[in-house]
Amino acid sequence: MDTRTGLPVVGMVGGGQLARMTHQAAIALGQSLRVLAQAPDDGAALVAADVQYGDHTDLAALRTFAKGCDVVTFDHEHVPTEHIRALAAEGVKLFPPADALLHAQDKQVMRERLGELGAPNPAWRPVAEPADLVAFGDAQGWPVVLKAARGGYDGRGVWLVDDAAQAAELATTLLAGGTRLIVEERVALRRELAVQVARSPFGQVAAYPVVETVQVGGICVEVLAPAPGLPEELAVAAQQLAIDLATALGVVGLLAVELFETPAGLVVNELAMRPHNSGHWTIEGARTSQFEQHLRAVLDYPMGDTSLAAPVVVMANVLGGQPGGISIDERLHHLFAAEPGAKVHLYGKQVRPGRKIGHVTVLGDDLADVRARAARAAHWLTEGTPA
Secondary structure, X not given: OOOOOOOOOEEEEOOOHHHHHHHHHHHHOOOOOEEEEOOOOOOOOOOOOEEEEOOOOOHHHHHHHHOOOOEEEEOOOOOOHHHHHHHHHOOOOEOOOHHHHXXXXXXXXXHHHHHHHOOOOOOEEEEOOHHHHHHHHXXXXXXXXXXXXXXXXXXXXXEEXXXXXXXXXXXXXXXXXXXXXXXXXXXXXXXXXXXXXXXXXXXXXXXXXXXXXXXXXXXXXXXXXXXOOOOHHHHHHHXXXXXXHHHHHOOOEEEEEEEEEEOOEEEEEEEEOOOXXXXXXXXHHEOOOHXXXXXXXXXXXXXXXXXXOOOEEEEEEEEOOOOOOOOHHHHHHHHHHHOOOOEEEEOOOOOOOOOEEEEEEEEEOOHHHHHHHHHHHHHHHHHOOOO
């Protein structure tokens, strides 16, 4: 407890953009999020007052960080499971707990548990040797999707494998390097969806509207809220699936369920147990942002209103462009002149081509108009020119 304010102290392991935006939500609750960052130029370390430095794989650093925190949470899934268990055994309150977070850390564990729960899985199997991958592809049909069981994100750790020859060569290399693998069928999807729910230790849940996510090269470039043209019964089914998973897995905090919409129904792609890129639109587009909701959940406060603030909300990610051109400052001048209704969030990151450096959100009544305005705003920041 903060003796000065009488308010609880929330610590977040990781100093990236999710911690940065969670800190901004914490300010409105009278708090300064405590952040475990790796470097002074991490996005959250640039803005938070209460920052400690250390590596998330260092148990001693985690112990030091947790002292004085009422609850510890995460802005990524990469803290070793055994460290989370060790801290919990010492009396540290961590949300989500290790047994829940494991399902976002390990894709094989996730697939096995989803199967036990009867949740919609694609066909899949673990890959212990190259022959496992070849046999799966021959049985299911090529191409197939090979995934690292741990550590992949934004398209990393995922390979589309076209045939048996490529499968044997790739699996041999990855397995020899110590990468644990699973293989999944390539799902015939109509589009990708996502739904977020928050759950408190008390067991209260709150679901956000289902959104459509648009991916390019494995990176989410656009989120449309609510998912256009999604039948109400399918939207309710997606929300109920997410609520059921959050409850069954013991999630506390936010759970993002990434989904494939297929001709046969919904299929679970991946899980994340933290604020998520598919929910950035909620800062302006929902009555309660995902970041405030995550804080409410881990502190066991009652959940906030998740309803939309406008009929249509579009979030467009800002990716780093090629070096050179006009400065970010000048790009903001042009953007705000062209799109005064666009809300800009920059993450304090060094610009590299293709790297997420921020996002923009636009609200309105007409999907085509709002989508075009959001894309134009993001393009200004990425390229320094109108789309």
